[in-house]
Amino acid sequence: MSYPTITEQLDDPSSARESGRKKIEWARQHMPIMTSVAEEFADERPLEGEVVAMAMHVEAKTAVLTEVLAEAGAEVAITGCNPLSTHDDVSAALDDVDNITSYAKREVDDEEYYAAIESTLEHDPSVTVDDGGDLVMAIHEDYPELLETVIGGCEETTTGVHRLRAMDEDGELKYPMFAVNDTPMKRLFDNVHGTGEASLSSIAMTTNLSWAGKTVVVAGYGYCGKGVASKAAGQNAHVVVTEVEPRRALEAHMEGYEVMSMAEAAEVGDVFLTTTGNRDVIVGEHFEKMGDGAVLANAGHFNVEIDLDELDDMAVSRREVRDGVEEFEMADGRRLNVLADGRLVNLAAPVALGHPVEVMDQSFGVQAVCVREMVENSDTYGPGVHEVPDELDREVAEVKLAAEGIEIDELSDEQREYMDSWQHGT
Structure with a gap:
């Protein structure tokens, strides 16, 4: 070979x-x-x-x-x-x-x-x-x-x-x-519970930072985004969701999360986690607004969701400050921290164990x-x-x-017939 x-x-x-x-x-x-x-x-x-x-x-x-x-x-x-x-x-x-x-x-x-x-x-x-x-x-x-x-x-x-x-x-x-x-x-388990739990645990172990009290920006509210948002909220973080699909944005709003554009979220977020599977979700205009010490990670698939080339161009220096954490220092002194080279944080971070x-x-x-x-x-x-x-x-x-030793009910013949028929009234 x-x-x-x-x-x-x-x-x-x-x-x-x-x-x-x-x-x-x-x-x-x-x-x-x-x-x-x-x-x-x-x-x-x-x-x-x-x-x-x-x-x-x-x-x-x-x-x-x-x-x-x-x-x-x-x-x-x-x-x-x-x-x-x-x-x-x-x-x-x-x-x-x-x-x-x-x-x-x-x-x-x-x-x-x-x-x-x-x-x-x-x-x-x-x-x-x-x-x-x-x-x-x-x-x-x-x-x-x-x-x-x-x-x-x-x-x-x-x-x-x-x-x-x-x-x-x-x-x-x-x-x-x-x-x-x-x-x-x-979808209901791997994407929601797997991505949600593994991403947050990998970020916590990589940074040794707490979720409590932080503003976590979740980009995308598909199954993976839902899992991340739910798990972060469960650890006492304030969760902000960004979306491009109006119905998913409305769903996130109705489920109690703050919904805004990434341009708005960039000004308030402490941790940013992309889950879209798309490219250029976080770009230069967002880097310009982020606070000192912001953490950026990706739980999508490829390392294109965070525009690392543009971030590198904007930074005056970059260095590894912890295993799996690269710090980009901006001209005004702000430091933005990218985890796992922008790759799947739940699998690519040095301490990651996957789902x-x-x-x-x-x-x-x-x-x-x-x-x-x-x-x-x-x-x-x-x-x-x-x-x-x-x-x-x-x-x-x-x-x-x-x-798991769990027993569930089964439909009776009468119930199955009722469900399959158009002739039964209310």
Whole structure:
């Protein structure tokens, strides 16, 4: 392969493997959905003979998904989907597993990042599992011959689904992709509770600052923004929401948050957290208005939400003041602090651990059954973006409820008939 595996890059891979294996085993102990899926997959081997290429945040929870796919019979090649989110020890532990090759490494440059993606594709995958769409883009742009053999794939995150839908609308997406991000089991838990909890905890650990009494500006009030706003308010912060969509802005207002433009928010915010998935959310005109010591972080996908080039141009100096915190000093003496190079703060900050284990258990449970569905019923899905079949999402929810010892009611035949009929009156 053109790019070395993580084992070939590390000075002491055996020590890294031991550390990574502990992290994976801890995560697996707290992932009942993946445990159930793993038992089923190990018995049935539904992915026998398949090759799965993955571009994900390579940390302990992702490793559990990777191993379960391998236990289902697949050969798996994995790399990172963000230059700063890989845990090298976890990557090394994965690379030591039969049928898994890991190219993921932390702190790579752009050339290395894309070379690792290309190496996963040199395994000739039949299925792709993506977080952000980079694998799909690389196949369509640089490996079009794989379009003849890739039967389908899954996309994990909001940004990736947006990219895929844009491709689909232009008629450029040549194989079927499940929008895993859009299922209730992903959006209602991963995006809300996962992003909300992980982003705030990573910022707190990186800065050692309190949330209480601070004004936290949340850019975007989608599912991720809702989670961040709720968790920040729960830690006694004053929350301001900025939006471009009028109905979401009104929703934030009706849920008790102060809503204003970013230009207004820049004058009052202490901490700014972007969750939009778009670019240029915080730019020069906003930097000019921010107070001394403002903290800027991103919980979207790519590091384009905060215009770091413009901030660098405006600053008279920049320096690292804590691990993961870069201070930009302005001409008037104000200091603006950017976390994790503007990348995903919940994954790219030096102390970041990603979403809580229980949350990712649900998301990756959906991923696993979607890979199985794509392999077993690929002829059902034509090229384009597909919603995850609702019965698969419900299957994962039912496994989780059973693991938690929670029982719920069922509709009676009479209730089901009533709900499905137009003939019953009030």
